[in-house]
Structure formats: structure tokens, C-alpha cells
Amino acid sequence: MATSLSEAYRDTTLQLKHIIPLDFDSIHDLPESHVWTTKDNLLSEKGDILSIPVIDLNALNATELVRNACQKWGMFHLINHGIPLSLVEEAEEHARRLFGLPVERKLKALRSPSGATGYGVARISQFFSKSMWHEGFTIMGSAVEHAKELWPDEYEEFCDTMDNYQKKMKSLAYEILLLILKALEVDDQNQDQEMNICSPSFYQSEGALQLNSYPCCPNPNRAVGLAPHTDSLLLTILHQNNTNGLQIFQEGVGWVPVPPVSGALVVNMGDLMHIISNARFPTVYHRVVPNETKHRFSIAYFYGPPTDSIIAPLSKFQIPCFRPVTLKDYISLKSKHLEKALPLLRI
Ligand SMILES: O=C(O)CCC(=O)C(=O)O
Numbered sequence: 001m002a003t004s005l006s007e008a009y010r011d012t013t014l015q016l017k018h019i020i021p022l023d024f025d026s027i028h029d030l031p032e033s034h035v036w037t038t039k040d041n042l043l044s045e046k047g048d049i050l051s052i053p054v055i056d057l058n059a060l061n062a063t064e065l066v067r068n069a070c071q072k073w074g075m076f077h078l079i080n081h082g083i084p085l086s087l088v089e090e091a092e093e094h095a096r097r098l099f100g101l102p103v104e105r106k107l108k109a110l111r112s113p114s115g116a117t118g119y120g121v122a123r124i125s126q127f128f129s130k131s132m133w134h135e136g137f138t139i140m141g142s143a144v145e146h147a148k149e150l151w152p153d154e155y156e157e158f159c160d161t162m163d164n165y166q167k168k169m170k171s172l173a174y175e176i177l178l179l180i181l182k183a184l185e186v187d188d189q190n191q192d193q194e195m196n197i198c199s200p201s202f203y204q205s206e207g208a209l210q211l212n213s214y215p216c217c218p219n220p221n222r223a224v225g226l227a228p229h230t231d232s233l234l235l236t237i238l239h240q241n242n243t244n245g246l247q248i249f250q251e252g253v254g255w256v257p258v259p260p261v262s263g264a265l266v267v268n269m270g271d272l273m274h275i276i277s278n279a280r281f282p283t284v285y286h287r288v289v290p291n292e293t294k295h296r297f298s299i300a301y302f303y304g305p306p307t308d309s310i311i312a313p314l315s316k317f318q319i320p321c322f323r324p325v326t327l328k329d330y331i332s333l334k335s336k337h338l339e340k341a342l343p344l345l346r347i
């Protein structure tokens, strides 16, 4: 039987300090464990004039806009995406409710040391000696097992909303994927040959949902919300509440802020897209900086193919610059080498 996404993430066993978040409610000063001395604060001086494009999914020239945005930024804001605002608000409200629970309750839904889902710090924490000003909750498929621990008598509403959110995100992600393939000039006839990307089995991906919380931070200049990283799968669709914090790194420019755009979702390319586009589209190196007065929440939907799919540059690229890899093996490489995983596949 095919490996599920949560099984693919299950092969590393973490120490508890790389799972349990800080009890933010009881903290008034930044603890030493969360002080980052090496944080590179090189914000782009052109931050005000550089901005990530906003693309209307229904625009007549959407393909061209997506091509330009993906090439230059690996990212864009998407409007007219068809996801009801009420559903996004409902999901955000559930995330708020979850992270607002007393710490003892949240710890009942703690991710297990070898597990992939539940409450805990970011998976990338194991690569850093300092901790992040962040707590997360990961869902792959149904959230019921952990939701029952959080709300023994009223978990259904949370699960229904998360199921619905994931379902809608999955269809949107597929629509975006087709648009990106068009932007890569993969025509309709040869789409099916292209690693079966458009086949129903490719569509059977589970995806993963990540709820993120970045509480108000007593000393944001010395703390890190989420350390710099790239997302592993094909693409990510992100909702951010109306609180700044997300930044992306542009070579030769520095860190560029990605402030929330009302009603828009952020779409960013992940490592697998970098591979299939033969490095034409960058995988986005991004981070989150904390805020002193506002609590940031975000919801990231990670979209990828089934874990046994083979990922390789599209066959239209005659000189592939990456070796083929199954998603399962790529997840394993990334969990050992983080940002060094992609270069390991370079030809
Ligand atoms: O909170 C954010 O804006 C970013 C979240 C993120 O990068 C992630 O969950 O991988």
C-alpha cells in the first residue's frame, strides 16, 4: 500500500525539547533559549517599493502573470480564488481557539516524538540551537484524533471546518498547479505524459495543513518566529491574519516583507516545484519575524503528489538539472539535511 504523507514524516524521532513549545502565557521576558544572536536583520531597503504581485485568478492574462511572478519571486498573492471568506475566517477562529487553550490542554494533543501531526514546535527546530517564538498544530487527513484530546465533547465543529478547508484548498491547489504547468508551457496534449501530473492519481495527494501561532513577543528584535526555510512540497497556499511578519529572501536584495493583502491568499513555490520546473522557478526561502503587540496566526496548506510519485524535471527540459526522486525519499532527505537536500539532487 502507498505510504501516506504522515507515514513519510514519521521516520525521524525527535527529542521532547524539539516538540514542546514555550508556555507563552506565563512568560514576560524573552528567555535565553529564545534569544537569537545570529539573526540577520538585513531588511531590503527597497522594502516599500518591492512588492509581491497580486494576481486575479480569473484575469485573462493569469498564465503570463503567474509565469512572471513565479520566475521572479516564486510567490504571489492570489485574489478571486473562490475560497469563501467565511470559511477562511472560521478556520482562523478555530486556530485562535486552539492556541488560546490552557497549555495543559494543548499538551494533550502533543505530536508524538516520531509522529507528524498534532501540537508542537516547527519540525525544522531540530536544526537550530535556539527556539522559535512559535507554536503550531499539524493536520494530515483527519484531525479527529488530536481534536478529541483538545475538546473531548465538542471536537466535531473543528474537524468539520478543517476537513472542508482542506478539501477546498486541495481543489484550488490543483487549479493553480494546472495554471503553473501552462505557465511552464506544458501543453494540454503532453500534460498526461508529464509524470502523470494531471492524472487522477496525482490528484489523490493528501496535503497537509499547518496552523501557526506567533504570540506577542516581549523582544521581537532578538527573537525569531519561524526560522528561514523553504517548503518541501509543490506549492503552499497561505492565509495570514492581518498581522505582518512573513518575509522572503531575494538574492542581492535581502529580506522583503510580505504584508497581508485583504482577501488574498499567498501562493508560494516549494522544493518539488523547483525540481519539476528544472530550477526555472525558485523555491521560496522565507521566515517569520515576531511582533510586539499583535498576535499573528497563519494557516498553511502544503500541496504535493502522493508520496510514491517520482519527482523529476518535466520532460520538456532536455538538460535536466536534478536527479529523479520519490517524494517519500525527498522528505527523508529533507528531514536529515534541511536546505542542503535540494543541492544533493543536483546533476
Ligand atoms: O506564518 C507564516 O506566514 C509562514 C508559515 C510557514 O512558512 C510554514 O508554515 O511553513
Ligand SMILES: [Fe+2]
Binding pocket: 229, 230, 231, 286
Ligand atoms: Fe513555510
